[in-house]
Amino acid sequence: MPDQRVVEPEYLLLEAPREKKFITGSQAFAEAVKRANVDIAIAYPITPQSETMHLVGDLYAQGYVKDYYRAEEEYGAMSAIAGAVRGGARAFTATSGPGLLRGLEAIVSWPGHRIPVVLGVMTRVVNAPLSIQPDNIEISYLLNAGLVVLHAENQQDVFDFTLAGFVISEKVDVYLPVVVATEGFFVTHAKGYVQMPSEDMKLPPRDPYKAPVPPTDCEIPPARIQRDAPVQKSNFMSYLIHAVWQQEVWSANRRAMKWIYKYLGGPVEVVNPDAEVFIVASGCAAAQGREAQRYAEQEGLPVGLVKVKSLRPFPEKEVREALKNAKAVIVPEHNIVGWLAKEVKSVIPNSGIVIDGPRVYGGMTLPVELIMEEIYKALGIKKEKKTVV
Amino acid sequence: MKRYNIRIAGVGGQGVVTSAHILGNAMSAAGKYATLVPFFGSEKRMAPVEAYVRVSDQPIYEVGEVVYPNVIMIYHPQVITHGKSYTMPFYTGLKENGLILINSDADIIPDEDKKVLEDLNARIYMIPATQIARDIAGTELATNMAMVGLFFGITRLVGLEHIEKALYERFLGGTFVASGGTTALDSAIEKKFKKKQELLAKNMEVIKYTMKLAEENGWVEEEEKKVAT
Amino acid sequence: MGLEYVRISPGFERYMPRDYVDLVKFGQFGKQVDVMQLGQFKELVEEHPMCAGCYMAYFIRVFYAALPNPEDTIVLGTAGCARLALSQAAVPFIYGNYGDTNAVASGLKRALTIRFPDKVKDVVVIAGDGGLMDIGFGMTMHSWFRGEKFTTIMVDNEVYGNTGGQESGMSPKGVQLKMAPLGKKFDKINAVELAQVAGCVYVARISPTNPKRIAKVIRRAIYAAREFGPTFIHAYTSCNIEYSIPTREVLKDAREREKKDFKFYEWMTDEVKEYLEEIERKEKEKAKQEVK
Numbered sequence: 001m002p003d004q005r006v007v008e009p010e011y012l013l014l015e016a017p018r019e020k021k022f023i024t025g026s027q028a029f030a031e032a033v034k035r036a037n038v039d040i041a042i043a044y045p046i047t048p049q050s051e052t053m054h055l056v057g058d059l060y061a062q063g064y065v066k067d068y069y070r071a072e073e074e075y076g077a078m079s080a081i082a083g084a085v086r087g088g089a090r091a092f093t094a095t096s097g098p099g100l101l102r103g104l105e106a107i108v109s110w111p112g113h114r115i116p117v118v119l120g121v122m123t124r125v126v127n128a129p130l131s132i133q134p135d136n137i138e139i140s141y142l143l144n145a146g147l148v149v150l151h152a153e154n155q156q157d158v159f160d161f162t163l164a165g166f167v168i169s170e171k172v173d174v175y176l177p178v179v180v181a182t183e184g185f186f187v188t189h190a191k192g193y194v195q196m197p198s199e200d201m202k203l204p205p206r207d208p209y210k211a212p213v214p215p216t217d218c219e220i221p222p223a224r225i226q227r228d229a230p231v232q233k234s235n236f237m238s239y240l241i242h243a244v245w246q247q248e249v250w251s252a253n254r255r256a257m258k259w260i261y262k263y264l265g266g267p268v269e270v271v272n273p274d275a276e277v278f279i280v281a282s283g284c285a286a287a288q289g290r291e292a293q294r295y296a297e298q299e300g301l302p303v304g305l306v307k308v309k310s311l312r313p314f315p316e317k318e319v320r321e322a323l324k325n326a327k328a329v330i331v332p333e334h335n336i337v338g339w340l341a342k343e344v345k346s347v348i349p350n351s352g353i354v355i356d357g358p359r360v361y362g363g364m365t366l367p368v369e370l371i372m373e374e375i376y377k378a379l380g381i382k383k384e385k386k387t388v389v
Numbered sequence: 390m391k392r393y394n395i396r397i398a399g400v401g402g403q404g405v406v407t408s409a410h411i412l413g414n415a416m417s418a419a420g421k422y423a424t425l426v427p428f429f430g431s432e433k434r435m436a437p438v439e440a441y442v443r444v445s446d447q448p449i450y451e452v453g454e455v456v457y458p459n460v461i462m463i464y465h466p467q468v469i470t471h472g473k474s475y476t477m478p479f480y481t482g483l484k485e486n487g488l489i490l491i492n493s494d495a496d497i498i499p500d501e502d503k504k505v506l507e508d509l510n511a512r513i514y515m516i517p518a519t520q521i522a523r524d525i526a527g528t529e530l531a532t533n534m535a536m537v538g539l540f541f542g543i544t545r546l547v548g549l550e551h552i553e554k555a556l557y558e559r560f561l562g563g564t565f566v567a568s569g570g571t572t573a574l575d576s577a578i579e580k581k582f583k584k585k586q587e588l589l590a591k592n593m594e595v596i597k598y599t600m601k602l603a604e605e606n607g608w609v610e611e612e613e614k615k616v617a618t
Numbered sequence: 619m620g621l622e623y624v625r626i627s628p629g630f631e632r633y634m635p636r637d638y639v640d641l642v643k644f645g646q647f648g649k650q651v652d653v654m655q656l657g658q659f660k661e662l663v664e665e666h667p668m669c670a671g672c673y674m675a676y677f678i679r680v681f682y683a684a685l686p687n688p689e690d691t692i693v694l695g696t697a698g699c700a701r702l703a704l705s706q707a708a709v710p711f712i713y714g715n716y717g718d719t720n721a722v723a724s725g726l727k728r729a730l731t732i733r734f735p736d737k738v739k740d741v742v743v744i745a746g747d748g749g750l751m752d753i754g755f756g757m758t759m760h761s762w763f764r765g766e767k768f769t770t771i772m773v774d775n776e777v778y779g780n781t782g783g784q785e786s787g788m789s790p791k792g793v794q795l796k797m798a799p800l801g802k803k804f805d806k807i808n809a810v811e812l813a814q815v816a817g818c819v820y821v822a823r824i825s826p827t828n829p830k831r832i833a834k835v836i837r838r839a840i841y842a843a844r845e846f847g848p849t850f851i852h853a854y855t856s857c858n859i860e861y862s863i864p865t866r867e868v869l870k871d872a873r874e875r876e877k878k879d880f881k882f883y884e885w886m887t888d889e890v891k892e893y894l895e896e897i898e899r900k901e902k903e904k905a906k907q908e909v910k
Binding site: 022154183185186187189190191192193284287288290291294298364365366367368369 | 456
């Protein structure tokens with residue numbers, strides 16, 4: 001392990017020279033953790049996530065991470081993460097599909113407990129019949145909890161979102177967990193090019209006293225003597241306290257947006273803004289959409305792409321602006337319910353232009369050809385198909 | 390833009406996933422682009438295994454299994470004769486003007502399928518890759534190398550030095566993330582060859598042989614014929 | 619040391635709440651108190667909304683008085699009766715999700731060890747029979763298997779009191795409770811034996827009839843956890859409501875149970891024994907000197 005010098009987040013994330021590596025998504029998670037000055041990582045096996053936490057375990061063995069253990073199961077892992085973060089540590093963990101749902105009670109309580117942490121979510125089918133493939137319906141379970149949810153398209157996003165995730169999560173005006181979701185296998189087990197700053201640098205350590213809610217470490221004057229547990233005084237106090245606390249959680253969630261602009265270049269990426277037909281997609285579906293947009297452009301078709309990087313906070317204004325002249329909006333997704341299509345429809349005035357799909361589920365590949373078909377349909381183009389399917 | 394979307398079908402134990410990594414790493418070594426998706430299920434000896442590789446001179450965005458390939462590589466005759474593939478028939482989804490590379494010492498494509506492939510204007514090249522591996526490397530485990538050599542022999546996408554670098558990375562580098570099964574197989578190969586260096590040299594010989602085979606048979610793609618999507 | 623943070627900056631006394639000033643002046647911070655003096659010093663917990671005659675409330679009161687290091691102690695609890703009092707004590711309290719205490723405590727203790735390798739930071743879980751032996755069973759056991767260095771105290775009222783009197787794994791066999799309309803069909807879980815097998819270095823079972831002994835057991839468990847590994851106390855804290863024990867008879871009930879299935883039991887490893895003897899010898903010497 002090289003000696004790592006602490007550098008400012010702005011330098012590490014935005015300015016430091018980068019070198020190109022050909023690595024898997026799992027490796028990209030680990031490379032981000034390596035540079036994030038992480039105190040503790042807690043692992044529990046589930047495919048396809050396990051490889052990421054194996055690699056983080058190697059980082060612990062090498063000394064990049066100070067403590068690491070294999071937990072009893074996900075609820076225990078996510079609870080222990082909450083304990084470690086309350087104790088002032090910077091923590092990382094990751095899970096997939098059924099593991100995410102098993103840990104969900106703990107995870108959705110993190111925002112209310114004001115737990116700044118980064119959680120990697122490598123998507124996997126959650127409902128029966130069981131499968132290990134990368135359906136991403138589980139992301140919809142994360143959208144109403146106050147968590148910041150970023151959705152990575154490829155290995156580069158995994159690296160950038162994870163490293164920036166630690167910085168954003170610990171901002172005083174955010175102080176919330178950041179989920180970095182990406183599709184299992186398609187990203188985690190596939191290799192892609194990732195531009196990374198040198199591994200001899202790391203983020204400054206977490207400063208748990210720079211916080212809206214202090215750590216529980218007996219090292220600060222008590223904010224109040226907890227003689228009076230007000231939540232229990234009456235139902236009215238209970239309503240009120242929960243309400244104001246959650247209002248603040250969601251305000252904090254919206255405040256993450258400015259940091260997403262600063263560190264990740266904004267919550268959306270728009271390709272060919274003057275197009276007539278737009279593909280709106282997040283995660284892997286954005287990669288498929290990007291490919292389709294390129295083919296369409298080669299054929300001279302007026303097609304654009306809106307990649308949504310941040311699902312929470314959702315870029316309402318940005319999506320509305322990008323689609324203001326759109327005649328049709330195609331929303332390719334890796335799940336059966338179409339959670340992204342619903343989000344998109346909810347923020348534009350003319351939701352009738354949104355085409356629900358194409359969707360694949362069960363973790364199936366989303367062939368670019370399916371998106372092309374929707375593009376041709378939207379533009380009234382007829383194509384003859386010869387392929388045997 | 391040159392783009393090959395490759396579907397490799399073989400059976401467990403043939404090094405299908407390993408060769409996908411080598412194809413990708415060789416492209417990377419040549420400064421070009423590749424993405425790969427090994428199919429991860431429970432891999433068992435002689436059960437169907439598929440891997441997918443996309444190679445191009447331009448960045449590649451899309452991910453996932455190649456449903457509509459323009460190159461199909463068949464590592465074992467049973468893929469065709471016993472239906473050991475995830476999709477039936479083995480050429481499902483093949484695009485027009487595609488390439489099919491088959492490891493077989495006999496013509497195993499049924500006539501009715503030949504007719505469909507002709508309509509799609511597919512080029513079919515067959516070599517006895519297992520026999521070549523046995524003759525040159527002394528092990529069937531180099532079958533995948535024969536197929537890699539054939540692919541690069543036809544497409545000429547990368548030079549020998551790039552393939553060699555890819556092999557080096559795969560067998561001697563520390564960056565490859567292997568499944569338990571692959572690691573066990575590696576150690577079996579190692580025992581057979583004693584030294585990894587020797588293994589690498591044998592593999593290179595197989596690759597050189599099938600590359601030359603492509604040249605001698607006049608299978609090398611001319612520039613304008615190259616598959617473009 | 620947490621003590622610095624508890625103390626009031628000079629000149630601020632008159633602006634601080636009376637309660638706080640009394641805690642610092644007449645409370646336990648920075649000193650050891652004798653539990654037999656309860657009522658003669660400012661206690662860490664005074665008010666609580668627990669039922670009249672609740673033995674668990676009494677146990678918790680003794681627990682706080684027994685803490686060897688209250689200014690550097692963090693208490694964790696889970697849903698249930700105990701946390702009603704725990705959340706009102708002048709010691710940092712973490713109220714997590716259902717049954718998560720021993721997982722949260724594992725992460726917390728490790729974080730504190732990373733950040734303050736040279737300081738004593740005591741982490742103590744106080745949770746009920748439902749929290750530790752039912753919903754949180756896996757996390758309780760695994761924190762012990764892993765050898766996590768904190769103390770777990772099970773306040774066993776043999777019922778889910780806070781949710782209205784349902785059967786728990788610690789209810790005695792045959793008892794008719796909600797969700798056990800025909801009586802409980804299996805035996806009380808042997809938590810003490812489980813703890814011992816699972817790797818606790820100090821284990822005690824106690825019916826809280828003798829405050830001095832309660833305090834001693836609690837201090838021993840906390841001391842041992844600092845150095846050696848997980849420690850466990852199984853305390854009988856009856857539910858006078860669900861088990862219909864008249865308020866004036868809760869102590870009598872505790873004594874009766876002490877004669878039956880809650881006989882005092884204490885077990886520790888040899889190295890813990892040696893360590894505790896040394897600490898207790900020093901404490902006695904110190905006390906003697908103070909008397910002089």
